Amino acid sequence: MSSHRHAIASDLRNQITTGRIKAGERLPSETRLATHYTVSTATLRSALAVLQSEGLVEKIHGKGNFVRHPLRRITYVGGACDTAAMPSFSRISIRTTHVQAHGQLIGLLRVPANSQLTEYFCLGHEEKSPHSFARIYVPPDLSPAEVPDEAPCFKTIQARLEKLRPPLAEIQEQVTARHPTPEEAAILRISSTLAVLAITRVTTDRTGRVVEATLSVLPGDRAHACFTTHHTTEEKAKEHDDPQ
Amino acid sequence: MSSHRHAIASDLRNQITTGRIKAGERLPSETRLATHYTVSTATLRSALAVLQSEGLVEKIHGKGNFVRHPLRRITYVGGACDTAAMPSFSRISIRTTHVQAHGQLIGLLRVPANSQLTEYFCLGHEEKSPHSFARIYVPPDLSPAEVPDEAPCFKTIQARLEKLRPPLAEIQEQVTARHPTPEEAAILRISSTLAVLAITRVTTDRTGRVVEATLSVLPGDRAHACFTTHHTTEEKAKEHDDPQ
DNA sequence: GAGTGGTCTAGACCACGAG
DNA sequence: TCGTGGTCTAGACCACTCA
Numbered sequence: 168m169s170s171h172r173h174a175i176a177s178d179l180r181n182q183i184t185t186g187r188i189k190a191g192e193r194l195p196s197e198t199r200l201a202t203h204y205t206v207s208t209a210t211l212r213s214a215l216a217v218l219q220s221e222g223l224v225e226k227i228h229g230k231g232n233f234v235r236h237p238l239r240r241i242t243y244v245g246g247a248c249d250t251a252a253m254p255s256f257s258r259i260s261i262r263t264t265h266v267q268a269h270g271q272l273i274g275l276l277r278v279p280a281n282s283q284l285t286e287y288f289c290l291g292h293e294e295k296s297p298h299s300f301a302r303i304y305v306p307p308d309l310s311p312a313e314v315p316d317e318a319p320c321f322k323t324i325q326a327r328l329e330k331l332r333p334p335l336a337e338i339q340e341q342v343t344a345r346h347p348t349p350e351e352a353a354i355l356r357i358s359s360t361l362a363v364l365a366i367t368r369v370t371t372d373r374t375g376r377v378v379e380a381t382l383s384v385l386p387g388d389r390a391h392a393c394f395t396t397h398h399t400t401e402e403k404a405k406e407h408d409d410p411q
Numbered sequence: 412m413s414s415h416r417h418a419i420a421s422d423l424r425n426q427i428t429t430g431r432i433k434a435g436e437r438l439p440s441e442t443r444l445a446t447h448y449t450v451s452t453a454t455l456r457s458a459l460a461v462l463q464s465e466g467l468v469e470k471i472h473g474k475g476n477f478v479r480h481p482l483r484r485i486t487y488v489g490g491a492c493d494t495a496a497m498p499s500f501s502r503i504s505i506r507t508t509h510v511q512a513h514g515q516l517i518g519l520l521r522v523p524a525n526s527q528l529t530e531y532f533c534l535g536h537e538e539k540s541p542h543s544f545a546r547i548y549v550p551p552d553l554s555p556a557e558v559p560d561e562a563p564c565f566k567t568i569q570a571r572l573e574k575l576r577p578p579l580a581e582i583q584e585q586v587t588a589r590h591p592t593p594e595e596a597a598i599l600r601i602s603s604t605l606a607v608l609a610i611t612r613v614t615t616d617r618t619g620r621v622v623e624a625t626l627s628v629l630p631g632d633r634a635h636a637c638f639t640t641h642h643t644t645e646e647k648a649k650e651h652d653d654p655q
Numbered sequence: 656g657a658g659t660g661g662t663c664t665a666g667a668c669c670a671c672g673a674g
Numbered sequence: 675t676c677g678t679g680g681t682c683t684a685g686a687c688c689a690c691t692c693a
Binding site: 474 | 677678
């Protein structure tokens with residue numbers, strides 16, 4: 168008595184997980200599948216959207232629906248000490264610009280509105296297709312002045328940022344699940360129906376000053392974020408003193 | 412030049428954020444809005460889905476679309492020492508059952524297939540409507556035997572679990588964004604097009620044994636997860652020895 | 656140009672909520 | 675019972691990919 172959409176999704180899911188349709192293979196076209204299941208194209212597309220959000224199927228406009236190779240998962244590592252907790256990128260391209268603090272950036276970095284900020288736009292690639300991106304915002308006095316507009320090397324920028332920076336005290340990450348904006352969908356080349364993992368990361372130094380804010384967006388069909396908390400005896404004691 | 416969907420969503424978003432439509436108010440019916448924007452109902456519904464995933468609008472079947480009251484956000488606190496890092500629930504109901512290890516549980520808890528497990532199904536409520544849930548799985552020797560099938564008090568069970576448990580060493584949480592299964596959508600009473608935050612939490616004791624695995628699902632339109640990492644000098648040194 | 660997915664239409668019928 | 679949203683149909687037209 169379930170919906171058509173999920174019945175079709177289950178059938179295709181079985182065919183994929185049992186190997187009747189192999190990884191990398193193309194599914195029949197949407198019109199063909201629609202006539203096969205005797206449903207409309209709209210219904211069939213919503214069934215494919217289910218599999219897509221599970222990471223089993225990847226749609227490519229003008230080419231077709233493909234069974235995804237498994238274990239090509241992007242991992243965002245939480246609490247990482249590095250400048251950007253960017254996922255294990257095979258390749259990262261960066262664009263550096265100067266912007267004025269606006270919107271939520273004012274609150275995140277605790278700076279006045281319209282004050283100067285350096286933005287590092289990081290785009291992660293995997294085999295020439297983008298798979299995630301992040302915008303890193305840094306106050307001007309903590310960002311190296313002589314960075315070219317197009318920087319080839321991520322590590323270089325990271326090393327320069329580290330040098331200017333006082334010792335870190337705390338990293339706070341807030342994770343939400345939502346749909347991508349049209350701009351984000353275009354950058355990542357994903358459907359706007361796919362869920363994305365949005366991570367807001369704020370890094371604070373020992374004086375309590377916010378030295379960096381990073382907004383990351385990762386496609387939900389191939390990304391996950393990992394957070395590890397170690398509980399030593401000292402920490403446990405501390406938590407009892409200062410719960411939460 | 413943008414899609415119809417996003418144009419309509421932007422217009423409604425403006426009306427909401429500028430206060431022309433107030434919090435708690437009901438929007439005109441979908442057919443009414445569709446004729447107003449001269450689009451089909453399907454297109455208008457997809458526009459509402461955008462606002463829904465932003466947490467601005469809440470649909471209630473048979474009643475209408477309502478502008479959500481802001482700051483009614485659920486927060487999942489990562490790395491919490493408590494048995495379940497359940498969000499700040501106003502009320503939690505629990506059902507205890509015994510299940511056999513299956514699927515991903517085998518790998519998470521590192522137990523043989525079909526071995527006995529205790530499942531605690533926790534449902535979080537807010538004003539009589541469910542807003543999140545979690546399934547906690549515990550090996551039988553670490554779960555109190557005399558728990559009734561329906562337990563009224565979450566704290567009681569939690570306290571009993573703590574007693575049986577050796578000191579904890581590590582909590583690992585994996586976060587993904589996806590669409591809900593039909594079952595999850597029914598439990599949370601959300602649309603299946605809404606994104607959810609799915610969190611898999613594994614707790615390990617000092618001997619390396621997995622003492623608990625928790626699968627949480629939170630609606631993307633009103634929930635976020637927070638993770639805080641403190642960087643002391645000792646920890647920094649440790650990370651240099653053992654990167655990642 | 657042929658074939659694919661992306662968006663959209665103008666309805667139909669069903670399920671839920673409130674009176 | 676009536677009005678609401680939920681699902682679905684059978685198309686149409688556009689954008690993209692590849693030969």
